Amino acid sequence: MQISPSILSADFANLESELAAISNADWAHVDVMDAHFVPNLTLGLPIVESLLRVSPIPIDCHLMIEDPDRWAPPYAEAGAKSVTFHIEAAKDPVTLARDIRGQGARASMALKPGTAFAPYEELLTEVDMVLVMTVEPGFGGQSFMADQMPKVEQVRQAVRKHGGDIWVQVDGGVSAGTIEQCAEAGADVFVAGSAVYGAHEAASAVDELRELALRHSH
Numbered sequence: 001m002q003i004s005p006s007i008l009s010a011d012f013a014n015l016e017s018e019l020a021a022i023s024n025a026d027w028a029h030v031d032v033m034d035a036h037f038v039p040n041l042t043l044g045l046p047i048v049e050s051l052l053r054v055s056p057i058p059i060d061c062h063l064m065i066e067d068p069d070r071w072a073p074p075y076a077e078a079g080a081k082s083v084t085f086h087i088e089a090a091k092d093p094v095t096l097a098r099d100i101r102g103q104g105a106r107a108s109m110a111l112k113p114g115t116a117f118a119p120y121e122e123l124l125t126e127v128d129m130v131l132v133m134t135v136e137p138g139f140g141g142q143s144f145m146a147d148q149m150p151k152v153e154q155v156r157q158a159v160r161k162h163g164g165d166i167w168v169q170v171d172g173g174v175s176a177g178t179i180e181q182c183a184e185a186g187a188d189v190f191v192a193g194s195a196v197y198g199a200h201e202a203a204s205a206v207d208e209l210r211e212l213a214l215r216h217s218h
């Protein structure tokens with residue numbers, strides 16, 4: 001059970017201290033948006049390189065960008081330990097996942113709420129994590145989509161059948177009120193932005209989320 005706070009809800013003027021505030025988390029989730037794949041723009045490789053220099057924990061890059069085949073491997077090369085691309089945007093996901101792994105990072109594929117998992121199940125041989133989005137990608141602070149839980153169950157079942165160390169991540173609207181159903185459905189990596197950075201104490205929110213997830217894990 002791993003917690004990955006999204007810095008999208010952090011204070012962008014103070015990212016070093018915002019990362020220090022979640023040093024008890026497993027990962028720092030960095031949302032890269034290009035204003036094309038999603039209708040929002042955040043940050044890119046130069047800022048991720050700076051974050052990598054100061055982050056006390058490994059960085060989990062969630063790339064909501066067009067042409068990840070071209071732009072994703074440099075994030076792994078820079079030192080991000082997990083790099084997630086959207087399957088809807090990837091032209092050649094097998095080569096892309098191999099490029100990411102070749103740089104020493106975990107490769108991960110993300111599915112938007114309207115994207116079914118079944119057509120991509122065969123890619124489990126190539127990836128280390130599947131991210132099931134529980135909001136439409138683009139913004140923090142949106143409402144959790146409980147209707148994605150059957151997809152989480154389906155991915156967990158496929159991962160169990162496949163074997164190996166493949167993680168199932170959920171991202172969007174994850175909070176103390178929604179994390180239990182994610183854990184019960186089979187998720188084991190939980191991204192939370194507003195629930196962590198909107199809390200009185202970010203580190204306590206991380207501990208609370210991990211505790212709730214553990215209590216409802218299989």
Ligand SMILES: O=C(CO)[C@@H](O)[C@H](O)COP(=O)(O)O
Pocket residue numbers: 006008009029031062135136137138139140141142171172173174191192193194195
């Ligand atoms: O990828 C995204 C949004 O597209 C996320 O990582 C959000 O940043 C999560 O924020 P909350 O829904 O937890 O506030």
Ligand SMILES: [Co+2]
Pocket residue numbers: 006029030031062171191
């Ligand atoms: Co994200």
